[in-house]
Amino acid sequence: MDVILFLIFAIIAVVGAINVVVQSHPISSAISLVGVMGSLAVLYLLLGAEFLAAAQVIVYAGAIMVLFVFVIMLLNAGAEVRKGQSSMALFLGGPLLVALLILLVWFVQQLFPGVMVHFGGFRGGSAQDVGRALFTTYLLPFEVTSILILIAILGAIVLARKEMD
């Protein structure tokens, strides 16, 4: 059951991710990306990391992607037009893509030899565990990231201000 669900949502995630690149209209790409985020959340859920799954949907699918769609709609971006495409891209890109995939598979094989996936076997995915880890083990990275995001927000405001004057 778990394996079937995993396969279904893994395929949805991969197909959605390819669709993000293939689609010519930005809205269709954005919606595909939402699909990818949703299926990733299901994969987290299958592994037993329920807090992460909920956070994935709330933050990525719910907040960030809505903002993406909002901006695309606000700019009223139309469909992209294919132009100036060189045939070199296909001949060089295809083999490179295959090589990259093979490398990735090889690295995963090397880094995690003989590791079995236990669906739902992961303990420590609850809100308490994540919170404790964030505020004890990973306190410094957490705080640094917060300040980084704050700086990014301030930067965005400063840039927007300049244009308004």
Next chain:
Amino acid sequence: MDSFIVISLIKVVVVFAVLLTILAYLQWVERKVIAHIQVRPGPYRVGPHGLLQPVADIVKLLTKEDLMPPYANKLLYLAAPFLAMTLALLSIAVIPFGPVINVAGYRTAMQLTDLNIGVLFVLAVSSMGVYGIVLAGWSSNNKYSLLGGLRSSAQMISYELPLSLAIAAPLLISNTLSLHDLVERQSGSILQWNVLHGPFPQIFSFIVFLIAGFAETNRVPFDLPEAENELVAGFHTEYSSMKFASFFMAEYANMITVSCMATLLFLGGWVAPWPAQYGSRFVPAVIFALAGAVMLYHGMHPARRRDQMSLPVFGILFFLIAAVFLLPIVQSWLDPLFWFCAKTGAILFAFIWVRGTLPRFRYDQLMGFTWKVLFPVAVVNLLVTGLLVALVS
């Protein structure tokens, strides 16, 4: 295991049948309440006191012509109402209506499923709900629809922040994310409800939650996405027939979800205001008996001739319901259900009441209000709550 599946299936069917009926009748209640606020009778022709009006509306919507605007993005245009409807109905799956009960030898919770991240599940589903509206506005290929969709996404992103912060504060006090445990921690009396619970009563976050909830469901005074005097009908301008109806039902389903969440988070869920041994178990029966008596009285002195028949019938029906509430066999699950429905119903009434009395915000006021008032209040409330909880525990 088999009995678990059968019980779950029965619960799903019952909950969704009841939910869809309530959705249809909430529309009738809204029209009636607003009519009475505006001193007019409201729907009155179809059935006694217009009680069959929802049925007539459904038949009308089903038989209307289904139009598809030219140059619309077909796939998204068709998917949008489906998305809005599905995501609006999904939240009910984790809402508990009562405690764990024993029925005919089977022990089951009055809840479809108790997730240990129930609160987050509702937040996630409701944060996805905006896609239905946004995509409907965009795919219709209509400038009014697009503006409605844009307004809606901006509004929902902005109001989700104070909403989430307002939810976080009572969670700090209750120390759980499961909606069932949340209510269990508030059991006892009205002083244990999160809205009055120590160390810091959550009255501010309750108000912030309600205001943000009004905005999240696109209700008056925050119904900018469908402001009819500027945007025709907003995001659903181009929709007709059942597709229009699904947006309508999604709005009402979202209202019910917000009311249920307010009840569970702040008002103690299915817990009675004071313990059963001090007589709270007689309250439902007394209320229904009183309603029945009022109806009988008005049936004796009818204002309109057709009330001569209908009001006494309903009066007797209410007396029967009052009698059922006194039966000890059903009291264990009917009483919690009554309190849950009473609290949720009170908040739903507030939704309708506000619609009947308040004018619509201007768009800049709407955005200024959430970022300059609601958000700081929610943050300060969360900080004070966190500090006091840390000091007390």
